[in-house]
Amino acid sequence: MAEFAVANRAIPAYLQTPLQVGSLTLHSRVLQSPLAGISDRSFRQLVRRSAPQSLIFAEMAHAGLQLEGRDRWQFLPSEQPIGAQLFGHQPEVLAAAAQQAEAAGAVCIDLNMGCPVNKVTRKRGGSALLQEPELAIAIVQAVAAVVRIPVTVKTRLGWEQVTILDFARQLEDAGAQLLTLHARSRSQGYSGQADWRWIARVKSLLSIPVIANGDINSPADAIACLQQTSADGVMCGRGSLGNPGLVGAIDRYLQTGALTPELTLRDRLQLAREHLLLLWEDKGVAGLLQARKHLSWYLADQPDHQDLRQQLLRSENLSQSLDLLDAAIATENLLA
Ligand SMILES: Cc1cc2nc3c(=O)[nH]c(=O)nc-3n(C[C@H](O)[C@H](O)[C@H](O)COP(=O)(O)O)c2cc1C
Structure with a gap:
C-alpha cells in the first residue's frame, strides 16, 4: 500500500x-x-x-x-x-x-x-x-x-x-x-x-x-x-x-485523508441536548448533575453564548435545560 x-x-x-x-x-x-x-x-x-x-x-x-x-x-x-x-x-x-x-x-x-x-x-x-x-x-x-x-x-x-x-x-x-x-x-x-x-x-x-x-x-x-x-x-x-x-x-x-468539518454552534447545541437526554435516561437526576460539565464543555470557546452556558449550569431540571437548548437551536436554525 x-x-x-x-x-x-x-x-x-x-x-x-x-x-x-x-x-x-x-x-x-x-x-x-x-x-x-x-x-x-x-x-x-x-x-x-x-x-x-x-x-x-x-x-x-x-x-x-x-x-x-x-x-x-x-x-x-x-x-x-x-x-x-x-x-x-x-x-x-x-x-x-x-x-x-x-x-x-x-x-x-x-x-x-x-x-x-x-x-x-x-x-x-x-x-x-x-x-x-x-x-x-x-x-x-x-x-x-x-x-x-x-x-x-x-x-x-x-x-x-x-x-x-x-x-x-x-x-x-x-x-x-x-x-x-x-x-x-x-x-x-x-x-x-x-x-x-x-x-x-x-x-x-x-x-x-x-x-x-x-x-x-x-x-x-x-x-x-x-x-x-x-x-x-x-x-x-x-x-x-x-x-x-x-x-x-x-x-x-x-x-x-478526509477532514471532517469543525462543529458548528448548532452541532454543539444538538450534541449537548442529546448528551443531556442520554444521561437523564441512564442515570436520572444524578445524570442531570453530571450533564452540567458536559454542557459547559460543549459551549466552551463560544464567546457569544456564555450567558446560555451559565443558565444551563444553574438549571434545576430537565425541562428547563431542554427549553434553553431548544430556544438556542431554534435561533441557530433561523440564522442558517
Ligand atoms: C478528568 C480526567 C479524567 C481522567 N481519567 C482517567 C482514567 O480514569 N484513566 C486513565 O488512564 N487516564 C485518565 N485520564 C488521563 C487521560 O486518559 C489522558 O491520558 C490524559 O488526559 C492525556 O491525554 P490528553 O492530552 O489527550 O487529554 C483522565 C484525564 C482527565 C482530564
Missing part, C-alpha cells in the same frame, strides 16, 4: 492496516481514553457513533470495590470493542477483577499505572506503580495469567524523573501486550506540553504496540505525533470533551 499525502502530510501506509494486540484485532488505530467521571455509557455512545471500530474504554474501576460488587460491569454488544481499565495494587485482587471484566465482555484489560490523583497514588495505585516497578510487574503477570484477553498498560514517563525506558521493557517482558504512553511525568500532572520524543524512544525499544497519548486534539496533531514517534496508534483524552466526534474524525483522516 502506498503512502498518500494530504495537506502536505504523508499518512504512513501502516495506519490503514489493522492493529494486532495479542489475540485482538483492532480495525482502528485511534482509541478513546478512559476518563474517570466522564466515559460512562452516554459519552461512549456519542464517541462510538462516529468511531464504530475504535477501542473505547469504560471508566477506570477500583479492582477491590469492583470485586465487592459496588459496581457491576455490563458491556453491551453495541459497545464493542470496549476495554475495562482497572487500578489497584494487589496482584491477586486485580487478577480476580480482571476475570470479572472478561466475563462481562471486555475485549482487553488495561492496567492503570498513570493516574496522578493523590486518592489513587496514596493507595499505591495509578502512577505510584512507577515507583514500584517490581509490584507493577507482579500485577501484569498475575492478570495475564488468568485472562485470555490481552492485558495492556497505560502509564506516564515517570514519577518525577523519566524512568519509562526501563519500565516499558519490564512491562513487555511481564506480559503486557500493548502500552499506552501519556508523555508527561506524574509530577507534571496535566500541565505543560506532552513530550512525544519519549514515545518515539519507547516505540523503538518494544515489540508490542505503543499508543501515543497526550495533546492529540485534532487530525493534524495525530499525524504530527505519528510521524514523529512511529507509534502504532493514538489515544485521545481531553480533546473529546465537548467534541465526542474527535476520535472518529482522526480515524477518518488516517484511513482516507
Whole structure:
C-alpha cells in the first residue's frame, strides 16, 4: 500500500492496516481514553457513533470495590470493542477483577499505572506503580495469567524523573501486550506540553504496540505525533470533551485523508441536548448533575453564548435545560 499525502502530510501506509494486540484485532488505530467521571455509557455512545471500530474504554474501576460488587460491569454488544481499565495494587485482587471484566465482555484489560490523583497514588495505585516497578510487574503477570484477553498498560514517563525506558521493557517482558504512553511525568500532572520524543524512544525499544497519548486534539496533531514517534496508534483524552466526534474524525483522516468539518454552534447545541437526554435516561437526576460539565464543555470557546452556558449550569431540571437548548437551536436554525 502506498503512502498518500494530504495537506502536505504523508499518512504512513501502516495506519490503514489493522492493529494486532495479542489475540485482538483492532480495525482502528485511534482509541478513546478512559476518563474517570466522564466515559460512562452516554459519552461512549456519542464517541462510538462516529468511531464504530475504535477501542473505547469504560471508566477506570477500583479492582477491590469492583470485586465487592459496588459496581457491576455490563458491556453491551453495541459497545464493542470496549476495554475495562482497572487500578489497584494487589496482584491477586486485580487478577480476580480482571476475570470479572472478561466475563462481562471486555475485549482487553488495561492496567492503570498513570493516574496522578493523590486518592489513587496514596493507595499505591495509578502512577505510584512507577515507583514500584517490581509490584507493577507482579500485577501484569498475575492478570495475564488468568485472562485470555490481552492485558495492556497505560502509564506516564515517570514519577518525577523519566524512568519509562526501563519500565516499558519490564512491562513487555511481564506480559503486557500493548502500552499506552501519556508523555508527561506524574509530577507534571496535566500541565505543560506532552513530550512525544519519549514515545518515539519507547516505540523503538518494544515489540508490542505503543499508543501515543497526550495533546492529540485534532487530525493534524495525530499525524504530527505519528510521524514523529512511529507509534502504532493514538489515544485521545481531553480533546473529546465537548467534541465526542474527535476520535472518529482522526480515524477518518488516517484511513482516507478526509477532514471532517469543525462543529458548528448548532452541532454543539444538538450534541449537548442529546448528551443531556442520554444521561437523564441512564442515570436520572444524578445524570442531570453530571450533564452540567458536559454542557459547559460543549459551549466552551463560544464567546457569544456564555450567558446560555451559565443558565444551563444553574438549571434545576430537565425541562428547563431542554427549553434553553431548544430556544438556542431554534435561533441557530433561523440564522442558517
Ligand atoms: C478528568 C480526567 C479524567 C481522567 N481519567 C482517567 C482514567 O480514569 N484513566 C486513565 O488512564 N487516564 C485518565 N485520564 C488521563 C487521560 O486518559 C489522558 O491520558 C490524559 O488526559 C492525556 O491525554 P490528553 O492530552 O489527550 O487529554 C483522565 C484525564 C482527565 C482530564
